[in-house]
Amino acid sequence: MVLPTFTAVGANVTEHAHQPTGQVEHFPKTPSPKGVSDQLGQIRDTLSSEFPQASAVTLDFDGALHAHIDVRDGHDIPIVEARLAGMCGGIFSKVRHGASPNHPFQHRISMVIER
Numbered sequence: 001m002v003l004p005t006f007t008a009v010g011a012n013v014t015e016h017a018h019q020p021t022g023q024v025e026h027f028p029k030t031p032s033p034k035g036v037s038d039q040l041g042q043i044r045d046t047l048s049s050e051f052p053q054a055s056a057v058t059l060d061f062d063g064a065l066h067a068h069i070d071v072r073d074g075h076d077i078p079i080v081e082a083r084l085a086g087m088c089g090g091i092f093s094k095v096r097h098g099a100s101p102n103h104p105f106q107h108r109i110s111m112v113i114e115r
Helices: 013-017 036-050 076-084
Strands: 054-061 065-071 092-100 103-113
Touching: 036 054, 036 065, 054 103, 065 076, 076 092, 076 103
Parallel strands: none
Antiparallel strands: 054 065, 065 103, 092 103
């Protein structure tokens, strides 16, 4: 990629036209950042592997990114909530629990993901 040469306002253009030009260095290639889908998949996979007792791990976005962990046994709720606090550098906040929609015998632990 060759960048254009700019001259100062009022400068004599012909005097710059005959000056030798130097080597132009290219910008170093940086590794591309992970795509959003890759980052979300990594969060979902981390939660799934950390909580194998979960019947479902889902993510949704409604102005804020939320994660939901559904469990069958109500005794798992305090265990999941306690472990979330220190996971992934503390990105999970506003943890709450309640019933899973359309699944009367399951419990849902929901949280906001702060990244």
